[in-house]
Amino acid sequence: MELRDHAVLGRELKDTFVVDVHTHIGSHNNYQRVGTDAEAIIHTMDRLGVDKILCSNSPGAYSDLRWGNEVAAKAHTKYPDRILALAVGSPHCPEIDWDDYFIRDDRFFGMKAVPFVQGQQPIWHEGLMPMYEYADKKGLAVLFHAWLDSETRDAIKVAKQFPNARFILGHAGYTAREAAVEACKQCDNVILETTFSAPIEGDLEWIVGKVGTDRVAYGSDLTAFECAHILGSILLSRLTDTEKEKILGLNAKAFFGL
Amino acid sequence: MKFLDARIQLGRSCMPHEGAPNTTEEILEVMQRCDIERAIASHAIAKESNMQAGNEALLALTGEGTPFLRQWYAMPSALGEFFSPEELFRQMKQHDVTSLRLMPKKCGHPIRPYVLGKLMAAAADCHVPVFMNLHEDIAPDELYDLCKYYPDVDLVICRVDYRQNRVIGPVLEQCPNLYIGTSIYVVHSGLKLLSDHGYTDRLIFESGLPNGSATAAVSLIRYAEISEEEKELIAHGNMERLLSNVRL
Ligand SMILES: [Zn+2]
Numbered sequence: 001m002e003l004r005d006h007a008v009l010g011r012e013l014k015d016t017f018v019v020d021v022h023t024h025i026g027s028h029n030n031y032q033r034v035g036t037d038a039e040a041i042i043h044t045m046d047r048l049g050v051d052k053i054l055c056s057n058s059p060g061a062y063s064d065l066r067w068g069n070e071v072a073a074k075a076h077t078k079y080p081d082r083i084l085a086l087a088v089g090s091p092h093c094p095e096i097d098w099d100d101y102f103i104r105d106d107r108f109f110g111m112k113a114v115p116f117v118q119g120q121q122p123i124w125h126e127g128l129m130p131m132y133e134y135a136d137k138k139g140l141a142v143l144f145h146a147w148l149d150s151e152t153r154d155a156i157k158v159a160k161q162f163p164n165a166r167f168i169l170g171h172a173g174y175t176a177r178e179a180a181v182e183a184c185k186q187c188d189n190v191i192l193e194t195t196f197s198a199p200i201e202g203d204l205e206w207i208v209g210k211v212g213t214d215r216v217a218y219g220s221d222l223t224a225f226e227c228a229h230i231l232g233s234i235l236l237s238r239l240t241d242t243e244k245e246k247i248l249g250l251n252a253k254a255f256f257g258l
Numbered sequence: 259m260k261f262l263d264a265r266i267q268l269g270r271s272c273m274p275h276e277g278a279p280n281t282t283e284e285i286l287e288v289m290q291r292c293d294i295e296r297a298i299a300s301h302a303i304a305k306e307s308n309m310q311a312g313n314e315a316l317l318a319l320t321g322e323g324t325p326f327l328r329q330w331y332a333m334p335s336a337l338g339e340f341f342s343p344e345e346l347f348r349q350m351k352q353h354d355v356t357s358l359r360l361m362p363k364k365c366g367h368p369i370r371p372y373v374l375g376k377l378m379a380a381a382a383d384c385h386v387p388v389f390m391n392l393h394e395d396i397a398p399d400e401l402y403d404l405c406k407y408y409p410d411v412d413l414v415i416c417r418v419d420y421r422q423n424r425v426i427g428p429v430l431e432q433c434p435n436l437y438i439g440t441s442i443y444v445v446h447s448g449l450k451l452l453s454d455h456g457y458t459d460r461l462i463f464e465s466g467l468p469n470g471s472a473t474a475a476v477s478l479i480r481y482a483e484i485s486e487e488e489k490e491l492i493a494h495g496n497m498e499r500l501l502s503n504v505r506l
Pocket of ligand 1: 224
């Protein structure tokens with residue numbers, strides 16, 4: 001059975017290692033989100049054959065970080081092999097002692113920065129420097145919301161300044177795709193992630209053609225929205241099965257040492 | 259599972275997206291890859307600049323021997339700039355055009371009956387479904403009024419995004435003539451949610467090629483946690499039912 005046949009039949013991937021590097025737990029007032037708790041997420045992962053996810057709390061990013069991060073950590077405790085928690089930072093909370101998350105608490109895998117929803121702040125922000133310095137010191141993964149060209153350009157600056165941290169550019173390859181290509185050229189510590197709620201046919205093949213198969217990783221933004229459309233579009237793309245396997249999980253495995 | 263795609267655009271766009279399937283041949287290749295057997299097609303020129311020229315250009319690319327069913331763009335015509343409803347539907351019959359698409363926002367006309375009443379009455383008489391894209395053609399908070407102004411017209415609203423449940427929920431409940439295009443309805447478990455609420459018959463598969471993703475749109479349906487019968491309805495059955503009602 002070829003990989004595309006799974007999407008044709010709507011069947012879960014069984015013998016393919018699949019990592020979703022961009023997911024969220026928790027509901028938010030801004031629109032109706034469905035199946036946002038750990039059990040519903042695991043159910044969806046099982047239905048599609050997703051092995052592991054990198055997961056941050058969504059509502060906490062807009063509000064009380066500690067409350068939100070605790071939700072993600074608890075999900076990890078419940079499903080330690082499946083849900084890897086990302087701790088969300090904020091430009092408004094430079095005082096966070098990251099040892100609380102990564103030394104005194106061992107439930108977190110990496111970090112998430114989405115200053116755009118925290119008062120439309122930029123990624124290159126003084127208040128976020130302690131977070132990046134910590135990630136650099138520990139070689140941690142940091143997921144960026146890199147939707148805008150300006151966010152992606154800022155992410156390049158951060159990735160260059162903090163070369164030991166591992167940066168995921170969320171939503172890369174769509175609205176800011178030229179900048180995302182630039183990020184891959186300039187920074188070895190950057191990987192692009194595939195999420196978009198309204199993708200355009202051929203965008204995946206375009207970005208892979210520009211940056212190579214090793215620099216793109218599957219991500220979905222589950223549960224902010226569905227994950228099956230992006231997974232299926234990878235499976236039904238014009239890429240080879242070897243390329244698809246890299247994007248679905250092997251690149252994340254290598255990049256993060258999973 | 260085979261698909262009937264309710265929204266494809268043919269013809270050269272003013273701004274082709276690099277990497278997207280921008281020719282008819284490339285669109286056909288994607289359709290084949292996604293098991294899309296047939297598609298309702300309109301023309302880029304009609305959308306982007308001139309309705310009459312685009313509608314005419316569509317004829318050469320569609321119809322017999324192609325997988326494309328014809329859809330024309332239309333606008334109201336009080337002062338004679340577009341076909342009268344009588345003439346429009348006569349020409350539609352002649353050219354086997356079985357659905358219409360409106361762009362109230364772009365064309366600068368309200369959706370209210372004093373403007374669209376005659377055109378919509380003709381669509382209702384012939385059971386011709388009328389399509390629009392959410393946001394681009396009509397605002398979410400106009401949906402309810404649109405459906406209530408024209409209760410006898412089947413209204414297919416495409417590009418309904420994942421943030422619209424609080425609008426489409428009440429409108430689906432109160433307006434049986436609303437149909438939701440699924441291309442970017444990427445609510446997590448969203449098709450199951452609408453199906454659980456009894457709205458399977460109101461969901462229409464559309465990809466939006468070349469400006470949308472067919473590989474993504476078919477995957478939403480194939481991976482949905484609903485029965486095979488429900489998937490078949492969304493993939494093609496519901497749209498076939500609407501088209502089978504057309505009497506030109
Ligand atoms: Zn996200």
